[in-house]
Amino acid sequence: MRTSATRAAAAAAVLLVATGCTRRGNVEPAEPGTAMASDLAGPLIPATTTMTTAWEVPRNPLTDAALDVSPLGEQIRRGYRIFTNTPAEAPAFVHNKLSCGNCHLNAGQRERALPVVGIATAFPEYNKRDARRITLGERVISCFMRSENGSAGAEAPTPASREVLALSAYITWLSQGWAASTSPSWRGRNAIAAAKLIPIDRLDPRRGAALFDEHCSSCHGQDGQGVPIGDKRAGPLWGPDSWNDGAGAARVYTLAGIIRYAMPYLDPGSLSDEQAQEIAAFITSKPRPAYAGKANDYPTVGPPVDAVYYRR
Numbered sequence: 001m002r003t004s005a006t007r008a009a010a011a012a013a014v015l016l017v018a019t020g021c022t023r024r025g026n027v028e029p030a031e032p033g034t035a036m037a038s039d040l041a042g043p044l045i046p047a048t049t050t051m052t053t054a055w056e057v058p059r060n061p062l063t064d065a066a067l068d069v070s071p072l073g074e075q076i077r078r079g080y081r082i083f084t085n086t087p088a089e090a091p092a093f094v095h096n097k098l099s100c101g102n103c104h105l106n107a108g109q110r111e112r113a114l115p116v117v118g119i120a121t122a123f124p125e126y127n128k129r130d131a132r133r134i135t136l137g138e139r140v141i142s143c144f145m146r147s148e149n150g151s152a153g154a155e156a157p158t159p160a161s162r163e164v165l166a167l168s169a170y171i172t173w174l175s176q177g178w179a180a181s182t183s184p185s186w187r188g189r190n191a192i193a194a195a196k197l198i199p200i201d202r203l204d205p206r207r208g209a210a211l212f213d214e215h216c217s218s219c220h221g222q223d224g225q226g227v228p229i230g231d232k233r234a235g236p237l238w239g240p241d242s243w244n245d246g247a248g249a250a251r252v253y254t255l256a257g258i259i260r261y262a263m264p265y266l267d268p269g270s271l272s273d274e275q276a277q278e279i280a281a282f283i284t285s286k287p288r289p290a291y292a293g294k295a296n297d298y299p300t301v302g303p304p305v306d307a308v309y310y311r312r
Ligand code: HEC
Pocket: 011, 014, 051, 054, 098, 101, 102, 103, 105, 106, 212, 215, 216, 217, 218, 219, 220, 229, 232, 233, 234, 235, 236, 237, 258, 259, 263, 264, 265, 266, 271, 279
């Protein structure tokens, strides 16, 4: 079992490598556009690899020679640029410091980190929060309004917005080759098993805080705002620069599922189901921006038990 000191040292090693201070050791990230250092899990970066693969993108439209210079090719490339650098590339709809790729790791191409490969064909799909079938574009808008805190802005994205069309084009391009209207086997695998869910009122945020200090603060900071690691930055987990309280990641079990399989980045999968839920309870005990439309969500079934901000 590694101590938090060696974890912090390992995080520092990644940082040094990423910033180019050293090129030795086994944590060297691949240069963009070079061959993958890791074997792939189907089309995805395997969930068990560490932060050393954070820079790898199996299908990158910026370097894919097969992608032409047509208007669609240009839209796909724009979608990729928005996905990986959202605050700078889509400023009108982003009111926090998170890129899509902060949560959907490796530009949406990592196993058990909310991958978006092959999911375009699953839409339109029924959505409980909206109580209707939604298109892929509407799903993208939902992540803008909530995960990117877009609802804080004067202007809301629509299905015809250039940014939404570009992101949908990128995700649809990633879905080429996957059969129509089926969900790929890697979809929905960021969830804690139902039998392992702990009732919300039995989760102790103070235990979560201690676990956060040990396993997360080296990269996310004691204040949860994230430290730069080369050209990457662990995103703000709470506060005004984080996702808002209507986002999927503001739900305790949803967040626990992300943490359980995608983090800590140097040792993903190392936390227990219980630890992941306690850390999620801690993170969701913190203040974050308010999503104005909460009262209209879940009109038929009511908010799920883990949607804690809907109950405060
Ligand atoms: C070695 C550094 C490192 C450690 C340790 C780490 N993270 Fe992260 N985390 C990152 C990076 C970097 C990202 C952004 C992903 C990217 O851009 O590739 C991230 C992203 C996230 C995200 C997505 C949203 C955001 O704010 O970026 C969550 C949630 C998260 N981490 C939670 C945790 C939790 C909880 C722990 C502790 C169990 C943890 N992380 C430990 C580096 C780390």
